Amino acid sequence: MVQYKWIALSNTTISVLMASINGTIILISLPAIFRGININPIQPSSFQYLLWILMGYNVVTAAFLVTFGRLSDIIGRVRLYNLGFAIFTLGSILLFITPNTGDLGALELIIFRLVQGIGGAFLLSNSAAIITDAFPPGERGRALGINQIAALAGSLVGLILGGILATINWRFIFLVSVPVGILGTIWSYLKLKETGGRAKGEGIDWIGNIVFAGGLILILLGVTYGLMPYGGSQMGWGNPYVIASLIAGAGLLASFPFVERKVKYPMFRLELFKIKAFLMGGISQLFFAFAFGGIMIILIILLQGIWLPLHGYSYSVTPFWAGIYMIPMMVGFVIMGPISGALSDKYGARTLATLGLVIVGLAFIALSTLNYNFNYTEFATIIFIMGLGSGMFGAPNTTAIMNSVPRNHRGAASGMRSTLQNSAQTASLALFFTIIIGVLAATLPAALSNAVTNAGAPQLAPVLSKVPVTSALFSAFLGYNPIGSILSTLPHQLTSSLSPTVVATLTSKQWFPEAIAPSFMHALRISFYIGSAMAFIGAIISALRGGRTIAEEVENIPDLTRSIKSKKNEM
Incomplete structure (x- = not known):
């Protein structure tokens, strides 16, 4: 057996x-x-x-x-x-x-x-x-x-x-x-x-469970949303809700040892x-x-x-x-x-x-x-x-x-x-x-502007410099070149000024990773x-x-x- x-x-x-x-x-x-x-x-x-x-x-x-x-x-x-x-x-x-x-x-x-x-x-x-x-x-x-x-x-x-x-x-x-x-x-x-x-x-221990789980959830929620863009910032660490979540979570976890000493x-x-x-x-x-x-x-x-x-x-x-x-x-x-x-x-x-x-x-x-x-x-x-x-x-x-x-x-x-x-x-x-x-x-807007200029499309530099960092990071993780999507949202007058060779370069699988x-x-x-x-x-x-x-x-x-x-x- x-x-x-x-x-x-x-x-x-x-x-x-x-x-x-x-x-x-x-x-x-x-x-x-x-x-x-x-x-x-x-x-x-x-x-x-x-x-x-x-x-x-x-x-x-x-x-x-x-x-x-x-x-x-x-x-x-x-x-x-x-x-x-x-x-x-x-x-x-x-x-x-x-x-x-x-x-x-x-x-x-x-x-x-x-x-x-x-x-x-x-x-x-x-x-x-x-x-x-x-x-x-x-x-x-x-x-x-x-x-x-x-x-x-x-x-x-x-x-x-x-x-x-x-x-x-x-x-x-x-x-x-x-x-x-x-x-x-x-x-x-x-x-x-x-x-x-x-x-x-x-x-x-219901009180201890609520205090511990609540504190940890608030901190992890604050950390998660701190990575999201907020207002004009690329991240949300200045978001009042993120700050409040982190402070409240830290306060609950700090009180946890004292709660545990009191409960039966x-x-x-x-x-x-x-x-x-x-x-x-x-x-x-x-x-x-x-x-x-x-x-x-x-x-x-x-x-x-x-x-x-x-x-x-x-x-x-x-x-x-x-x-x-x-x-x-x-x-x-x-x-x-x-x-x-x-x-x-x-x-x-x-x-x-x-x-x-x-x-x-x-x-x-x-x-x-x-x-x-x-x-x-x-x-x-x-x-x-x-x-x-x-x-x-x-x-x-x-x-x-x-x-x-x-x-x-x-x-x-x-x-x-x-x-x-x-x-x-x-x-x-x-x-x-x-x-x-x-x-x-701090570095990507200038890098994308320089890359698109060197590719022969300086008119796109102002547009590429404003691509959200999280979008660029998400695109990289998904193995996705976002340039095609970006070009489809631009006025025809702007995109028509690009030569087919330049468009082919920008939408290739190497250009965005290299940039x-x-x-x-x-x-x-x-x-x-x-x-x-x-x-x-x-x-x-x-x-x-x-x-x-x-x-x-x-x-x-x-x-x-x-x-x-x-x-x-x-x-």
Whole structure:
């Protein structure tokens, strides 16, 4: 008979596989999705749809991970995990049948992604806790490493599948998750069982839940709309609603620790932060997610919008080839994930996790040395090494966090770990987009004016200099030359003055990428420097985590300090 621990690992691995396929398949297929629902990237309002489809899922999961994790400690991890599988599958079905196009279709996609996010929050807040419950301490690193392989394998499969399906029908992109979700839902309801401790007799901390979720949602909403144009500015950080949202969200989160000290049954035990391994592991996870969370989409924009068109690829196939060319990063992660997980079982997390973050930081610096027309072999080598570093960090750090927490609080701990990661990933996207939009706002108008003048159409310079930066960025991401759309809106008297040769040059697949490439690469280098700094800060924090810490199997949080035994075999 198959041991239960392998049933738990295989089922949670399916959920991770499904979620990771869903993440990258949408990322790589957004050009086909937006073309399928007839969204024009030149319209200033279109950029908000891109942001919400990319970030809405993370906003929901980040807001509810701790809440759902704490509920799982009270109600049962498997029960809520099973519910998450069903909700996620429902969201995938709704996305597949999205009935409308245009703005309404985009709104439907966003809402259905939020449904997926609720299901994902149930899955993410419980999967690591279920594995930790099922495996003994000496095998958890290997188990979480295998789980991590599924996450990265799913990301790889998503990139390739997205590129293939995007050329057939955009709806198939969402259909992929449905059979996996149905299989996983049935299997989880039939085979998974409660093995973790319960916080029996405890109530739900409604005040804490509202304060935490409300604060996080307000901050993430403020960050999202801060990237939208406002008035005459290319970004919305001066928007009074954005400022109010950020201040109110920060105020609620600042009050959260005080609320948790007063309520009878807090949603998160602040005493867990007294465990050094939990505290340092969580903070280093936060900095890693800040550094790494936005890198995938930034590199895909670089490939789809600039490098591939300049190397002769048509816009219709750039999503597929962007996925193929990102494979080295996934391979590095898949290779190192199980190795580092197994090693952390024997030697602890500190050295492995710290070295992994250092490697990621050095890879960011290496990326900053490339120009926009880079040699692919160099690019592939750098992202492969970056994948190795991230794999070296992931499983050991997760294992160290989960090992340090008593059994009956692993749901809340897993939720908090995932919240730190998802919130930081969302903030990372916002940070990278802010840098790119800010730099492009300062440099792109002059670059487009010079480019159109050099192409023989100086009369278009005033028009091109006023193209919104977000529209240019959106067009690059979708692999779309906006010049044709722009020319169609201009007076006939102006367009008739252009020779056929000039029009052919401006509407070619090389002209627009070449025009925006220098400004875009300047912005990317600044992003890479910041990503590198975040990774190095995370490495310093990781090095301060101390030796291995394993919590004994206890039920009482008041006895927390006596439930921890610290092994002194520090690396």
